[in-house]
Amino acid sequence: MITQDLVSFFLFSLLYLTVTIPLVLAYRVTKVINFTVANYITYGAYTAVLLDYYMRSSFGHNSLLLTVLSSFAVTGLIAVMSNLAVFKPLAEMRVKGDVLMIASMGLWIVLKYVLYIVSDIASSAWRTNLVSYSQIHYDDISLLTVRAGLVGVQQSLVVFPLLAVASMFILYLVLSETRVGRAVLAVADNSVLASLSGVAVGRVVSLTWFLTAGLTSLAGVMWTTYSGAITPEVGDSLILQVFTIAFIGGLSSLTRTAAGALLISGVENFGTDLLSTYLGLPTSIKPMLTFTVLLATLIVSPPLGVAGGVPYRFTRGARR
Numbered sequence: 001m002i003t004q005d006l007v008s009f010f011l012f013s014l015l016y017l018t019v020t021i022p023l024v025l026a027y028r029v030t031k032v033i034n035f036t037v038a039n040y041i042t043y044g045a046y047t048a049v050l051l052d053y054y055m056r057s058s059f060g061h062n063s064l065l066l067t068v069l070s071s072f073a074v075t076g077l078i079a080v081m082s083n084l085a086v087f088k089p090l091a092e093m094r095v096k097g098d099v100l101m102i103a104s105m106g107l108w109i110v111l112k113y114v115l116y117i118v119s120d121i122a123s124s125a126w127r128t129n130l131v132s133y134s135q136i137h138y139d140d141i142s143l144l145t146v147r148a149g150l151v152g153v154q155q156s157l158v159v160f161p162l163l164a165v166a167s168m169f170i171l172y173l174v175l176s177e178t179r180v181g182r183a184v185l186a187v188a189d190n191s192v193l194a195s196l197s198g199v200a201v202g203r204v205v206s207l208t209w210f211l212t213a214g215l216t217s218l219a220g221v222m223w224t225t226y227s228g229a230i231t232p233e234v235g236d237s238l239i240l241q242v243f244t245i246a247f248i249g250g251l252s253s254l255t256r257t258a259a260g261a262l263l264i265s266g267v268e269n270f271g272t273d274l275l276s277t278y279l280g281l282p283t284s285i286k287p288m289l290t291f292t293v294l295l296a297t298l299i300v301s302p303p304l305g306v307a308g309g310v311p312y313r314f315t316r317g318a319r320r
Contacts, residue, residue: 005269005270005273007157008265008268008269009265009266009269009270010160011156011157011160011226012265012268012269013261013262013265014160014161014164014222015160015164015219015222015223015238016238016241016242016245016260016261016264016265017164017167017168017258017261018163018164018167018215018216018218018219018222019037019041019216019219019238019242020242020245020246020249020257020260020261021167021168021171021215021254021257021258022167022171022211022212022213022215022216023037023212023216023242023246024246024249024251024252024253024254024257025171025184025188025208025212025254026208026209026212026213027246027251028188028251028252029184029187029188029191029204029205029208030083030087030205030208030209031097031100032087032097032100032101032104033097033100033101033104033251034101034104035101035104035105035107035108035239036079036082036104036107036108036111037216037235037239037242038108038112038235038236038238038239038242039078039107039108039111039112039115039235040075040078040079040213040216040217040219040220040235041216041217041219041220041223041234041235041238042112042115042220042232042233042234042235042236043071043074043075043078043111043115043217043220044071044072044075044216044217044218044219044220044221045071045220045221045223045224045230045234045235046115046118046119046220046230046232047067047070047071047074047075047217047220047221048067048070048071048136048220048221048224048230049130049133049136049224049230050122050130051066051067051070052067052133052136052224053126053128053130053133057126061139062136062138062139063138063139063140064138064140064141064159064221065140067138067221068163068166068218068221071214071217071218071220071221072214072215072217072218073214074217075213075214075216075217075220076209076210076211076213076214076217077210078111078213079209079210079212079213079214080206080209080210080213082107082111082209083205083206083209084206086103086104086107087100087103087104088202088205090103112232112233112235112236115232116131116232119131119232131231131232132229132230132231133229133230133231134228134229134230135224135225135226135227135228135230136224136225136230137155137225138155138159138225141155141158141159141225142155144158145158154225155225156222156225156226159221159222159225160222160225160226163218163219163221163222164218164222166218167215167218170215171211171215174211180204180207183199183200183204184204184207184208184211186199187199187201187204187205187208219238220234220235240287240290240291240294241264241268241290243294244260244264244290244291244293244294244297245257245260245261245263245264246260247260247294247297247298247302248260248263248264248293248297248301250301263293264290264293267289267290267293268286268289268290271289272285272286272289275289
């Protein structure tokens, strides 16, 4: 049991990092508390599903590399189009952050049911069940594990760290070694000052949507090697944990966000197991533990700037 908990802690820590680090960066640039992050995960997974079925039925094999590139491109373009259709017009109206958040919630539901429609149509056309698809095994990863002498190792134990490290490396490379990355950081720090300095803020925002959504989609690809049933609810099942971790990071600190990913993964895996073993509580209390951490975070250390204005923790001393 302890070994399984350690494996789950390891895998889910990597999964949460892959989602929350891009989410926090996107918030710092766009100022949108974006619930469509759930769609980015799901669309990443379903790009993998559709590609897996097509590749296997047409060529007899699939590829993780092709899947990652396709998921990144498809999900990134969806995010850019969502920004142009919804968030950019609202931002130009200078609406408050809570309105943008509500808009993202509406878009989240729309995109989810669009995927259900696409899945139903594809299922009818290809005469297979794509609404609940089985775990995917990637042939290039199978070849890699054989050559590395890791025959019999679960693909998730290879794919999760591989894609998580690749995601963090790409993000680091873009932000620290490119002019575009420095422009992204400038807009994240102060969009008005960045604009006065000659940064094309609109283009930077669009690029941020594309980059962060594309990186988030890798979590969906990771999930296809772990879950026994891939459905259009994939992202929804992770949204509570994702935002709890982002709030622990204050929607500002990437370091605190990484620590939050470890904390929530530990609480879910070790905490649930301990309560089940010593108190006889059912493992279904896992969401309760995550909500407890979320409520404690909101009370003790509210995220920076949520709902606009100066955070409560910076003003409560002045009220006494």
